[in-house]
Amino acid sequence: MTEQTNSEKIYKGLAGVVADHTAVSKVNPESNSLLYRGYPVQQLAAQLSFEEVALLLWTGELPTQEEKDEFIALERSHRALDSRVKAAIDLLPLDAHPMDVGRTAVSVLGANHPQSGDSSPEVELRKAKELFAAFPAVVAYDQRRRRKQEVVEPRDDLDYSQNFLWMTFGEEAPEEVVDAFRVSMVLYAEHSFNASTFTARVVTSTLSDLHSAVTAAIGALKGPLHGGANEAVMHTFEEIGIDKDETREEAAARAKTWMEQALAEKRKVMGFGHRVYKSGDSRVPTMKQALDAMVEYYGRGELMGLYDGLEAAMGEAKNILPNLDYPAGPTYHLMGFDTEMFTPLFIAARITGWTAHIQEQRADNSLIRPLSAYSGPDERSL
Numbered sequence: 356m357t358e359q360t361n362s363e364k365i366y367k368g369l370a371g372v373v374a375d376h377t378a379v380s381k382v383n384p385e386s387n388s389l390l391y392r393g394y395p396v397q398q399l400a401a402q403l404s405f406e407e408v409a410l411l412l413w414t415g416e417l418p419t420q421e422e423k424d425e426f427i428a429l430e431r432s433h434r435a436l437d438s439r440v441k442a443a444i445d446l447l448p449l450d451a452h453p454m455d456v457g458r459t460a461v462s463v464l465g466a467n468h469p470q471s472g473d474s475s476p477e478v479e480l481r482k483a484k485e486l487f488a489a490f491p492a493v494v495a496y497d498q499r500r501r502r503k504q505e506v507v508e509p510r511d512d513l514d515y516s517q518n519f520l521w522m523t524f525g526e527e528a529p530e531e532v533v534d535a536f537r538v539s540m541v542l543y544a545e546h547s548f549n550a551s552t553f554t555a556r557v558v559t560s561t562l563s564d565l566h567s568a569v570t571a572a573i574g575a576l577k578g579p580l581h582g583g584a585n586e587a588v589m590h591t592f593e594e595i596g597i598d599k600d601e602t603r604e605e606a607a608a609r610a611k612t613w614m615e616q617a618l619a620e621k622r623k624v625m626g627f628g629h630r631v632y633k634s635g636d637s638r639v640p641t642m643k644q645a646l647d648a649m650v651e652y653y654g655r656g657e658l659m660g661l662y663d664g665l666e667a668a669m670g671e672a673k674n675i676l677p678n679l680d681y682p683a684g685p686t687y688h689l690m691g692f693d694t695e696m697f698t699p700l701f702i703a704a705r706i707t708g709w710t711a712h713i714q715e716q717r718a719d720n721s722l723i724r725p726l727s728a729y730s731g732p733d734e735r736s737l
């Protein structure tokens with residue numbers, strides 16, 4: 356087969372290209388819906404624990420009680436911060452970006468895994484579960500070391516979300532906060548062939564291992580056009596200025612002026628727009644409810660002034676709607692996470708989707724290697 360010629364159609368950014376089948380999730384922009392293994396994500400977010408959603412994504416079916424119990428036991432036994440991961444993180448500067456910390460941690464876990472050379476389906480599923488269990492301690496430790504706080508050991512009387520918040524903040528989170536956190540994890544878990552998942556599939560297609568694929572996926576997630584947007588949303592809020600004494604209306608008016616100026620300068624405003632959804636992200640209404648609950652819990656209506664003002668001004672000027680990162684950013688801010696920790700929270704959730712796709716890619720593999728149209732100089736001699 357020869358490489359494409361210049362006259363052939365180029366699908367820049369692979370926009371509109373259907374690269375393969377997947378049974379993991381269905382993103383439907385026409386009906387503005389998202390199904391995980393056939394179930395609407397809104398139902399899953401309303402009724403299931405994140406542990407149950409993870410099992411659904413991996414196995415394709417809702418878990419039985421026995422499967423759930425077995426997984427919960429495994430998850431609770433792999434929560435503690437691995438000493439080799441801690442040693443590697445301690446070598447990194449305190450201001451290293453937490454996405455770099457997360458990427459390093461997964462790499463260290465992969466290199467030290469006792470079955471690092473075994474990519475059989477059973478072992479890979481086990482590795483996925485262990486990584487799911489181990490990653491929260493990395494996020495919690497990184498936020499705490501940056502704040503010069505001691506490590507908080509996990510507690511096995513708490514579920515995944517409760518324990519995540521416990522290890523990060525060193526106190527039991529109220530029910531309202533745990534619920535908003537759980538909802539964010541469920542919504543962030545999976546989204547078909549997004550850039551990071553596709554990256555994980557490309558790496559897997561070479562028959563490389565699960566930790567290499569996840570490490571590469573973290574690199575793709577870090578960018579502000581993808582997962583890095585949840586952090587960038589908060590930077591926008593900070594740039595506009597958060598003033599707790601302001602009314603909602605005053606904040607909205609300032610946000611509107613800021614957005615008009617940003618668009619006049621042709622800036623991209625993170626947290627808006629989507630490659631697939633053109634009439635709204637299916638997950639935003641559910642995440643917005645979780646944000647509203649946090650705003651009410653913490654009594655921070657002025658933040659919603661900024662939120663509403665930006666959304667309205669972007670809608671009026673360009674008819675571009677928020678994506679999931681837009682409500683997720685301020686939700687994590689209200690919970691007390693440092694802004695730089697937001698995208699690592701996305702990693703914790705997306706480990707489920709990535710590893711479900713890694714399994715699927717491996718089960719029916721074909722090396723992912725597209726063609727390119729050469730645009731350099733004609734052949735020449737030295």
Ligand SMILES: CC(=O)SCCNC(=O)CCNC(=O)[C@H](O)C(C)(C)COP(=O)(O)OP(=O)(O)OC[C@H]1O[C@@H](n2cnc3c(N)ncnc32)[C@H](O)[C@@H]1OP(=O)(O)O
Pocket residue numbers: 368579580581582584622623624625626627628629630631673675678679680
């Ligand atoms: C969980 C997630 O990963 S969701 C995505 C998170 N990413 C972001 O929030 C980053 C901001 N958004 C964007 O950059 C884009 O909307 C993307 C990358 C997500 C999707 O982009 P694409 O489908 O490639 O559309 P593209 O970037 O070409 O935008 C089309 C038009 O809308 C404009 N546009 C799209 N999003 C934005 C935005 N956030 N701010 C300003 N203008 C925007 C573009 O400037 C472009 O305008 P033009 O035709 O006048 O040049």
Ligand SMILES: O=C([O-])CC(=O)C(=O)O
Pocket residue numbers: 543545546548549550581630631678679
């Ligand atoms: O689907 C995408 O391109 C990005 C996205 O929303 C996600 O990964 O959750």
